[in-house]
Amino acid sequence: MPLHILVIDDSKAVRLLVKKALNAFDCTISEATNGFTGLFAMERALPDLLLIDVSMPTMNGIEMLTMLKSNPQLREIPVIMLTASTDHKVLPQVTTLGVNAMLKKPFTEAAAAETIRAVVTLKPVTPAS
Numbered sequence: 001m002p003l004h005i006l007v008i009d010d011s012k013a014v015r016l017l018v019k020k021a022l023n024a025f026d027c028t029i030s031e032a033t034n035g036f037t038g039l040f041a042m043e044r045a046l047p048d049l050l051l052i053d054v055s056m057p058t059m060n061g062i063e064m065l066t067m068l069k070s071n072p073q074l075r076e077i078p079v080i081m082l083t084a085s086t087d088h089k090v091l092p093q094v095t096t097l098g099v100n101a102m103l104k105k106p107f108t109e110a111a112a113a114e115t116i117r118a119v120v121t122l123k124p125v126t127p128a129s
Contacts, residue, residue, distance in 0.1 A: 003027040003120060006047035008038035008064065009082055010056045014105070018051060021109035025122040035064030046077065049120050051103070053082040054090060062090055065097045078119045 005027050007018045015031045022029060030047065032038035036059040038052070050068070054061040061081060068074045078100040083091065085104070094102070100119045103112060116122060 004045060004047045005049045006030045006038060006041055007051045008032040009053035010034055017109060018112050021112035024125055026125050035059030038064055050077055050079045051082055052079060054087045062093060069097050080115055080119060
């Protein structure tokens with residue numbers, strides 16, 4: 001069964017970059033544009049990994065992470081926070097809430113794949129025979 005990854009970021013370019021970075025791996029990727037739509041997406045299918053942007057409209061990454069960590073059903077899902085250099089004030093809070101890794105924007109496809117691989121096991125796509 002493929003790994004299910006949910007990417008929550010208001011930037012379409014960032015979501016596309018993560019998708020491209022994971023193209024060679026056996027995983028399905030869902031997308032959400034903010035924490036609120038991310039939580040809604042999780043009602044349909046619980047992901048194996050969350051990539052959450054810190055700065056988003058409606059519900060930011062800190063608010064979403066706080067809600068996740070307070071829910072026994074969701075708190076064990078690994079989280080990678082997507083941060084920008086302007087997010088430095090919230091990094092101690094993010095660390096206290098318990099994230100598995102942080103990925104600083106802007107990032108490359110290789111950096112995204114490497115960070116994700118450090119948190120979960122990525123299996124290469126096997127060609128259909």
